[in-house]
Amino acid sequence: MSHPKYINELTKNTLSKKGxxxxxxxxxRIFSSYSSSGSIxxxxxxVSETSNQKENTALFHGFxxxxxxxxxxxxxxxxxxxxxxxxxxxxLIQSFSKEESITSADDKTxxxxxxFQDQITEIANAIEYSTLPIxxxxxxxxxxxxxxxxxxxxxxxxxxxxxxxxxxxxxLARIYQPKNMEEGAVFLEELHHYLVKINKIxxxxx
Amino acid sequence: xxxxxxxAFIFAPEGSLWKAPNRIWKTxxxxxxxxxxxxxxxxxxxxxxxxxxxxxxxxxxxxxxxxCIFKIKLRPSFIxxxxxxxxxxxxxxxxxxxLKRGWANINELNYQQKKDLIWQIKMCKG
Numbered sequence: 001m002s003h004p005k006y007i008n009e010l011t012k013n014t015l016s017k018k019g020x021x022x023x024x025x026x027x028x029r030i031f032s033s034y035s036s037s038g039s040i041x042x043x044x045x046x047v048s049e050t051s052n053q054k055e056n057t058a059l060f061h062g063f064x065x066x067x068x069x070x071x072x073x074x075x076x077x078x079x080x081x082x083x084x085x086x087x088x089x090x091x092l093i094q095s096f097s098k099e100e101s102i103t104s105a106d107d108k109t110x111x112x113x114x115x116f117q118d119q120i121t122e123i124a125n126a127i128e129y130s131t132l133p134i135x136x137x138x139x140x141x142x143x144x145x146x147x148x149x150x151x152x153x154x155x156x157x158x159x160x161x162x163x164x165x166x167x168x169x170x171x172l173a174r175i176y177q178p179k180n181m182e183e184g185a186v187f188l189e190e191l192h193h194y195l196v197k198i199n200k201i202x203x204x205x206x
Numbered sequence: 207x208x209x210x211x212x213x214a215f216i217f218a219p220e221g222s223l224w225k226a227p228n229r230i231w232k233t234x235x236x237x238x239x240x241x242x243x244x245x246x247x248x249x250x251x252x253x254x255x256x257x258x259x260x261x262x263x264x265x266x267x268x269x270x271x272x273x274c275i276f277k278i279k280l281r282p283s284f285i286x287x288x289x290x291x292x293x294x295x296x297x298x299x300x301x302x303x304x305l306k307r308g309w310a311n312i313n314e315l316n317y318q319q320k321k322d323l324i325w326q327i328k329m330c331k332g
Contacts, residue, residue, distance in 0.1 A: 162317040185209035
């Protein structure tokens, strides 16, 4: 289960030893899931475990610094407890993604992805996380299933599924307007990959 | 995965409503109407290229209900709209998304209304 208590400690500058341990452990879990997918460079194999730990801890401290520097902690303090962990994780991913796009700045595709990143993160933040698997199963599969199929799979009424899809479409259209199909398809591909990562992390955290 | 399908499904879903200026219709439907006039438009069907669609015009003018007239109240308090399925015309998604989305504050038909629309199209076009 997630522990907003420790995030609350962090926002109040009263982070306990236990809270520090929890957030560090959460950070490393996400870090390793990125490493295994290749998004974040893995530590080199000839580096000792201790120095890996030092590097990871330093990275964690860097992340905390960035949270403080971007005033994100003030924002986290205002959102409901149930969403705090979700937001915290999203900030982590955003921070990782930016790092990744900077290191690959020569790559044209990555430059384009980087220009989408803020919109993608905003869309992800607008999705209620319990509905994320439904959105992935409905919009990002080939062939696209019917509302009735998704309704049966998740034991929710077709009307409820329709509402979820309508909310997602509305938020997407509010945040991002494609210039054309080509750009829209690239955007959706990146959004898809990002949502899969978040869903994977949500599943492992819960 | 073919993201153009996703693009069509998300940005111009079947049953979505748009605010369309008369000038986009070349048929007699909009004849003699000022270009600035707007009316609802309904995405009737996305074609197989996932880019072209059939856009049906809506009107508040009362028509006898026939198999090619999709008659619907978008909201209980709102005037009845008649979507003329036989007047639908090909349109491309990139142009569609430049129009304003929605009519009567409704962005797309609900689940039951979409089912009714599909049924109506079957009745009209076989």
